[in-house]
Structures are given as structure tokens and as C-alpha cells.
Amino acid sequence: MSRTTRRSAFAAATVALALTTAACSSSDGSSSADATTSSSASGSSAFLPQHKGGTLKLVAHAAAGSIDPQVNYTLQYWQLYQSMYDGLLSFKKVGGQASFTVVPDLAAAMPKVSNGGKTYTFTLRKGITFSNGKALTTDDVVASFQRIFKVSSPTAGTFYNGIVGATACLKTPASCTLKGGVTGDATANTVTINLTAPDSEFPYKLAVPHASIVPKDSPTKDAGTKPLPTTGPYMAASYDPNRALKLVRNPHFKEWSREAEPQGYPDEIDYTFGQTVESEVTAVENGQADWMYDPPPADRLNEIGTKYTAQAHVNPLTAFWYATLNVNMAPFNNKLARQAINWAVDRSAVVRLYGGTNLASPACTILPPGFPGHVDSCDYTKGGGKTWTAADLATAKALVKQSGTAGQEVGIVVQDDDVNKSIGQYLQSLLTQLGYKATLKPLSGNIQFTYIQNTKNKVQLALTSWYQDYPAASDFLNVLFSCAAFHPGSDSSINISGFCDKGVDAKMQSALKTAQTDPTAANTQWGAIDQAIMRQSPVVPLINPKIIDFTSKRLGNYQFSKQFYMLVGQTWVK
Amino acid sequence: MGQVSTAAPELATVEARRSPGPWRTAGADLLHNRSALAAAVVLFLVVLATLCAPLYAHHIAHTDPFQSHVSGTTVVDGKTVPVLTPSSTGLGLGVTPIGPTWDPAHYFLGADNQGRDVMARLLYGGRTSLFIGFTAALLTCALGTVVGVVAGYAGGVVDAVISRVLDVIWAFPVYLLAICLSVVLLTDGLHLGPLTVEAGSLWLPVAIIAAIYVPYIARPLRGQVLVLRNKEYIQAAVGSGAPTVRILRREVLPNVLPTAIVFVPLMTALAMLTESALSFLSVGVQPPDASWGTIIEDGLGLLYTRPAVTIAPGLLIALTTAALNVLGDGVRDALDPGARLRGGV
Numbered sequence A: 001m002s003r004t005t006r007r008s009a010f011a012a013a014t015v016a017l018a019l020t021t022a023a024c025s026s027s028d029g030s031s032s033a034d035a036t037t038s039s040s041a042s043g044s045s046a047f048l049p050q051h052k053g054g055t056l057k058l059v060a061h062a063a064a065g066s067i068d069p070q071v072n073y074t075l076q077y078w079q080l081y082q083s084m085y086d087g088l089l090s091f092k093k094v095g096g097q098a099s100f101t102v103v104p105d106l107a108a109a110m111p112k113v114s115n116g117g118k119t120y121t122f123t124l125r126k127g128i129t130f131s132n133g134k135a136l137t138t139d140d141v142v143a144s145f146q147r148i149f150k151v152s153s154p155t156a157g158t159f160y161n162g163i164v165g166a167t168a169c170l171k172t173p174a175s176c177t178l179k180g181g182v183t184g185d186a187t188a189n190t191v192t193i194n195l196t197a198p199d200s201e202f203p204y205k206l207a208v209p210h211a212s213i214v215p216k217d218s219p220t221k222d223a224g225t226k227p228l229p230t231t232g233p234y235m236a237a238s239y240d241p242n243r244a245l246k247l248v249r250n251p252h253f254k255e256w257s258r259e260a261e262p263q264g265y266p267d268e269i270d271y272t273f274g275q276t277v278e279s280e281v282t283a284v285e286n287g288q289a290d291w292m293y294d295p296p297p298a299d300r301l302n303e304i305g306t307k308y309t310a311q312a313h314v315n316p317l318t319a320f321w322y323a324t325l326n327v328n329m330a331p332f333n334n335k336l337a338r339q340a341i342n343w344a345v346d347r348s349a350v351v352r353l354y355g356g357t358n359l360a361s362p363a364c365t366i367l368p369p370g371f372p373g374h375v376d377s378c379d380y381t382k383g384g385g386k387t388w389t390a391a392d393l394a395t396a397k398a399l400v401k402q403s404g405t406a407g408q409e410v411g412i413v414v415q416d417d418d419v420n421k422s423i424g425q426y427l428q429s430l431l432t433q434l435g436y437k438a439t440l441k442p443l444s445g446n447i448q449f450t451y452i453q454n455t456k457n458k459v460q461l462a463l464t465s466w467y468q469d470y471p472a473a474s475d476f477l478n479v480l481f482s483c484a485a486f487h488p489g490s491d492s493s494i495n496i497s498g499f500c501d502k503g504v505d506a507k508m509q510s511a512l513k514t515a516q517t518d519p520t521a522a523n524t525q526w527g528a529i530d531q532a533i534m535r536q537s538p539v540v541p542l543i544n545p546k547i548i549d550f551t552s553k554r555l556g557n558y559q560f561s562k563q564f565y566m567l568v569g570q571t572w573v574k
Numbered sequence B: 001m002g003q004v005s006t007a008a009p010e011l012a013t014v015e016a017r018r019s020p021g022p023w024r025t026a027g028a029d030l031l032h033n034r035s036a037l038a039a040a041v042v043l044f045l046v047v048l049a050t051l052c053a054p055l056y057a058h059h060i061a062h063t064d065p066f067q068s069h070v071s072g073t074t075v076v077d078g079k080t081v082p083v084l085t086p087s088s089t090g091l092g093l094g095v096t097p098i099g100p101t102w103d104p105a106h107y108f109l110g111a112d113n114q115g116r117d118v119m120a121r122l123l124y125g126g127r128t129s130l131f132i133g134f135t136a137a138l139l140t141c142a143l144g145t146v147v148g149v150v151a152g153y154a155g156g157v158v159d160a161v162i163s164r165v166l167d168v169i170w171a172f173p174v175y176l177l178a179i180c181l182s183v184v185l186l187t188d189g190l191h192l193g194p195l196t197v198e199a200g201s202l203w204l205p206v207a208i209i210a211a212i213y214v215p216y217i218a219r220p221l222r223g224q225v226l227v228l229r230n231k232e233y234i235q236a237a238v239g240s241g242a243p244t245v246r247i248l249r250r251e252v253l254p255n256v257l258p259t260a261i262v263f264v265p266l267m268t269a270l271a272m273l274t275e276s277a278l279s280f281l282s283v284g285v286q287p288p289d290a291s292w293g294t295i296i297e298d299g300l301g302l303l304y305t306r307p308a309v310t311i312a313p314g315l316l317i318a319l320t321t322a323a324l325n326v327l328g329d330g331v332r333d334a335l336d337p338g339a340r341l342r343g344g345v
Helices: A003-013 A075-081 A138-150 A166-171 A202-206 A277-285 A298-307 A335-344 A347-354 A393-403 A418-434 A445-451 A477-481 A502-515 A519-536 B009-018 B022-032 B034-051 B053-060 B118-154 B156-171 B174-188 B203-212 B214-229 B232-239 B244-280 B292-300 B308-335 B337-342
Strands: A055-060 A089-091 A102-104 A112-114 A119-123 A182-185 A190-194 A234-240 A244-249 A268-273 A312-316 A319-325 A360-362 A409-415 A437-443 A461-467 A539-550 B073-076 B079-082 B084-086 B095-097 B190-192 B195-197
Touching: A055 A277, A102 A202, A138 A166, A138 A182, A138 A190, A277 A298, A298 A539, A319 A335, A335 A393, A335 A418, A335 A519, A347 A360, A347 A418, A347 A539, A393 A418, A409 A418, A409 A445, A418 A437, A418 A461, A437 A445, A437 B174, A445 A461, A477 A502, A477 A519, A502 A519, B022 B034, B022 B308, B034 B053, B034 B118, B034 B308, B053 B118, B079 B084, B118 B156, B118 B203, B118 B214, B118 B244, B118 B292, B118 B308, B156 B214, B174 B203, B174 B244, B195 B203, B203 B214, B203 B244, B214 B244, B232 B244, B244 B292, B244 B308, B292 B308
Parallel strands: A055 A268, A409 A437, A409 A461
Antiparallel strands: A089 A102, A112 A119, A119 A190, A182 A190, A234 A244, A244 A268, A312 A539, A319 A461, A319 A539, A360 A539, B073 B079, B084 B095, B190 B195
């Protein structure tokens, strides 16, 4: 799985992408939660003092780099930041679908939106103190927004480029002032953010860790391994990426909103790095660790699923794994050839390669089930139907013949981990069956994602995946398939297929505009856009993955947030 | 090593009347070496089995070992079962490939995670591993011999330059060098003037392995040539005005050739191990081609559930390299007069 690299890669890939949207709305209009969720909302909502205390032990094969919340772009640490840092807004710290809801955090209430959706006014909560003992002020908020640009936060150019003054900050980060963009009024205890254009997704962007509020005197460079003071229930006492991260209670924390930042149960959270994934499983089984970050290896899944059923928590993710087909290069510049691959791929085989039906489900749309805008639809299933049931190799072979592309060479670029490589081998075998001369190029996960984006590398077919940043259909469709997301010759061309359809682009702009006033109608539009793109077949949706959290016997109050996964601070070990 | 001079034909003729000749003697010695003979038999059987790979795959197992059968089925004890079985107990996590059935017609050694017949892949993988090992060893020995002889005989600047280049190659940890070369060449292939080797070609690992082991052959041969160069019969040939190429071909090469030949089985074993290691690290043989190294890699994720996928190629690598080493020792003993004397032959 590429949960760690995904966000890092996304950062690099979307620098030039502008999300032009409007108005303030945090509604997601999403459909119901996935029925297969095993334990997503089983936790306790009220604080139970009898469970307070103890040390929660987490393990991971490797650390996730800088601990700076405005720099780090990995799910591994974003998960931890939920109990450490706060923004003006936050995703609700609960399990299940409600975790997609944005609630006021350091702000006392949801912002007052004016000026046609371009001005957001926040009133800060009073009495909040950083872990270094200093009180939170409007100056800290203004400085934090400036710092996003000064430290060149990975999403500075994508999430926050709509703030007035952002263009200048992106050009010369060191002298960033966001003049006219973010202003504080210490007397009124308010902060005003002005946008150049309405952005219906702005509240989501304020709720992710890159918009965390840190002290105004924080260094204007990546803090690296030196933790910044926190406002949440925990602060980092020490951090050595080669060994461990230790979180202890923030002595100045007082719970101000249970749904935005609930107090945590463990007194300490010890995160140890450097073990192999196999030994992580054994450590959790033996109670030497309470949770492992990495997905369990394939040969331990059966053991976990049979002997440790109470300790394994499986939850669907709003993500999809897919194969990109380069629409600007032979043979996939031929629509029939692209459609042939969509007909031919046996999604159930990919599900098996991923770990079985309880760890993934076949995908036939770009938007994952349960995600805003998703509509059950499948143009490429044997016998027709709204969901994928079986591959149709005969139709695929006929389309390949009709396209006249049989015999052509196709390079398949995948990451070199076990799961990606085995899916790649399956695709290679399938393409050979269809009459292509397929070769497999497994590349290190560190480089594969940027390699497949650059058109200079002439990648014809690549296996990759996309995990949501926030619950909006545009985070999949506009980000991955708009003309603006295609940058030939750049490592930051997240529209990997090179798909650029003016008609579809216009529809996406229309949906973004509709979202400003009518999110439900916008989601209907996004569903139609999903289907329109799939008819062009620039990608082959393969699976919607699930995550397995393997926890120790003593760990209690497991809750799964759809936004940031297991709520670490809400688990108890006593 | 024995030194054979052709500078004095008359003496050689007399010698020939007394004994059957060094090569024939060596051959006879080798045939009397039971360990070497057993190793040769083992090798022969391994090679024969791998040559029969298509026969086994197409006429016995009826399978294509290079095609995925993820959703396929097979017959075990008269029942149709999936090749990859999803867990149906507990939370139903994971998928397990079918294990050894010990039925040659249906997944004799079980399946890998792509649902491919492990036995068929082992046989095909053996062909690849042996091909790469033997070809790379031959290439290494040929290159090493040329480089060593030229450096040793030429001396001076030529020797200094060649020796320093060999030192530089020698200074790199061999696997690190091989991995670096593989990573670079695997993406775009090898393009050296008119010579082009495609990225997925088996000749790429052959070339890489051959290149990294050249110093292992060239350096000892260079030392041997340095000694030979000062021998009387070489000096006599030089003094009589014989051309350098002729001296190298007729006086030097016959004396260093036994050493080079001794290296062949040993280098084959070493090259096979290197190929397996590189393939295990995904920088050697590329899918869908199989080698014993790639099969071990395929089996790594099945270590707890289907260890046979890893153990079987591992055993074959161990058996084959052990046989090659024993055979190599036998060849060395046979070609080394000192060994013959010590053995009282």
C-alpha cells in the first residue's frame, strides 16, 4: 500500500492545479456509510475517566519524516496530528461517516461568510494555550497562514493559493505577508480570510493539518525533528526518525470541544520505528505493541483473521486503485483499445491479489462507493449491470482486433512492493492474452509516482492509487482528469493519462460552480461526469481498498474516522 | 599450474610419447574423482530436467507457467478447487494459493500468488538461472583471460591502467555494483554503440554479472602471466623474433588456460548465486521470465502459508551451486600437476 507515499506524491503532483470553486459549504451530500465497516463507530462518545492513563505503544516500519504539521504530508502523521494540532476548523473526531463533517475547532463557531463567498470571518475561542504555556492569539493565526507559504507547505500552491496575497507568497515565500488575505483583529478576537474567488471546499482545506495553528515565533523553515508546540491534548516530547516518537500529555490542554478536539485516554503514546512488518504483527499478537501502522503481510492475514478476530478492524477507504492508460500514446490513443482493457480486467482477480473480498471490492467508477457524487454504474461488466460482476475477454479481444493495435508493445509501470507487483504481473499476463507485447517495469515506490506522471518517460500503462484528501468529488475528478492537471514534461502532472476533454472540463467547472449554492445538485453532476469520463476510458478502476487495523488485546475504544483513520488519542489501554 | 611450452617441439614430442598429454591426463583424473563425477551427474540431471520444462508444462501439467491463473481452478482428488483460495474462516482475510498436491498433472508443488504452477516455473526458472550462470561465467572467464593476459604481458603503462581499473571495480562491494548497474540498465536497457540490449532481455543480467566478476579472473591470470613472461622459453621466443600475438597464442595462453577453465564451474556457481540475489531484489530477471531467484521472491510473501514456493528453488540453487563447486574443485585437481603429485597419481 502506498499510504505514506500517496500524500507526498500528491503534494508534488498538484502544485500547479487550481481548484476554482465558490461559496462556503461544508455539506458533503454523501450517501450512506459502507455496510462492510466492521467497527468504525463503536467507540465511546463520553469521556470515561476509569480508562485514563497508561502508555499506548505504536509500531511502524519507518518514520514519516518531518514532524512539522505544515510540512508533513503523510497519513501516518496526519493521523497523530489529530490529537496534537488544531486549525480554525477541524474534521469531527468521531468514527463513521460523521468524521467527514467539518466543525469549529480553534474558532468558536463556523465562520461568517460574506462578500459572495469570498470572505470568511472567524472568532477565536478564548483561553486556549499552546503546550509552551503561551496563549493563542490572532497573531498566531495570521503568522501560521503566512508560515504555510514560508515553509513551502506541499499544498500551499493548491489548497491555499486562493487566498488574497497568495500569489506573491508563492513567488517569494520568505517575505510572505498575505496582505489583504489574512488579517487579525486582536481586540475583537477575530481573523478574516479573503479569497480571490469563492471556494466551496475551503472549509475542508482549513481542517487539514497544513492549516494547523502554531505559535507566531515558530521557525519559518521546516521544523524537521524539532516538534512545534501544540494546542491539542498531546505534544511531542522527543522525536528520532530512526528510533521513536514519544507523545506526552500537553499540560496546558483543557478540552474545549469534544467533537473537535477531545481529551485523550493514554498518558503517553510511544511510536517505535524500525521493525519489520512481520515482527510488528508478532509484537501486536504478543501484546508488546498495541497497534501497527503498516498493512499486515499477505501470509499473516489468515492468521490474523482467524486467531485474532477481535483485534482486527477492517474498514473501507474512500480510495481507488486504478490503471492509467496514456491517451496520447499508442496503443491507448485508440479509445477502443482503452475500452478493451476495461472489459478485460478481472476485478475479482485483482481483489484476490490485494488480499481477498474482505480487504477490497471491485471498482468500476472513479468515485468510491459512499463518496459524494458516487453513483453505481458500470459500462464494462459482462452481461451489463450497475456494478462490476465479471470480465468479458471475448468483447475485449474483439475491440483489440477492431482497434488494430494487437501486437504493439505496452510497458506497465508499477511500484515494486508485493501487492503492486503482483497486480502488475496479472496485467502483463492479461495484455499478453489480448495480443500485446507487454513488459513490466517495477520501480521503487519513492520514484514510481513521479516517474509515471512525466510524459517524457513515455509511460503507456501505470498502476497507481488515489486516496481522498477531503470528502469532495472534485478531489478525484477535477484533480485527476481536468485539463489543468495535465502538464506535459513535468513530474507534477497528476492527470497521468493525459486526458483532456474540453466538454468534460466544462462540465466540471459547472459542477464546481453549482457546489457554491447547491451541493446536492453538484454531486449529481459529478456522478454524471464520472460516467462521462469512464466512457472515454482513460483509466481502469480496479478496486476500492479497505484498511485493516490490527490492535492488541488490551486496546479499547477503537474508532475509525473515515478522514484520518483510527483515532489514536481516543483508544485506551487501561 | 602446469606449464606447457611449444618452443621446443622436439622435447614436446618426446614427452608426448611418454604420456597421453596433459588434457587427456586431466580428463582421466577427473573421471577417477568420485566426488566430481557425482557432482557432474547431479548437474547433468538438473540440466536435463530443466531442458524438459516445456515437455512437463505442456504435456503433463497442461499449464502456461508465465500466465496468471488468479481466478483459475484445478482438480484435487477428483474435486474442482480454486487455485487461489480466499479464507472463509474468521474475518475471511487473505488468499492462499493451493499447496503441493504431489500430482504431476495438477500443481505438483502447488501454486504461487499468481496461481502459476510452481513446478513448471521451477523447471523454466532453472533454464534461465543456468543459462545466465553459465553464459556469464564463460563471458567473465573470456574477458578476464584477455584482460589478464594483456595486462600481464604488456606491462608498463598498459598494465598500470588496466590494474587500476580492475582495482576500482574490485573496490566496490560486488552486489552493490551489480544492483547499481541493474537499476540503471533495467529502465532503458543497454546501448553501447551498435550493441543494444533491451531492458527485459536475459542478456542484461548476463552482461552485468560478467562485467562485475572480470577482476576475479583477470587479476590471478595477470600474476601468472607476469611470471611466465620471464620464463626462458618465452624469452627465447621473443629473442627469436616471434610476433607478440603468436607468443601470446602459442606460449602464454596454453599455460593460463587451465586456470581459466578451473574458474568456469566456480564462476558459474557464483554467477548463479548473484543472479538469484539480483532477481530476488527485483533487479535481475524481469517478469514474466522466471529464474530461481524470482521464484524465491514470489514466495517471500507466502513464507508462512506456502513455504514450498521459496524452499524448492532455494534447495535447487544450493544443490546446483554445491555441485558446481565440487566439480570445479575436481577440475582444478585434475588440471593441477601439484595436486596429482600430492595425490600420488
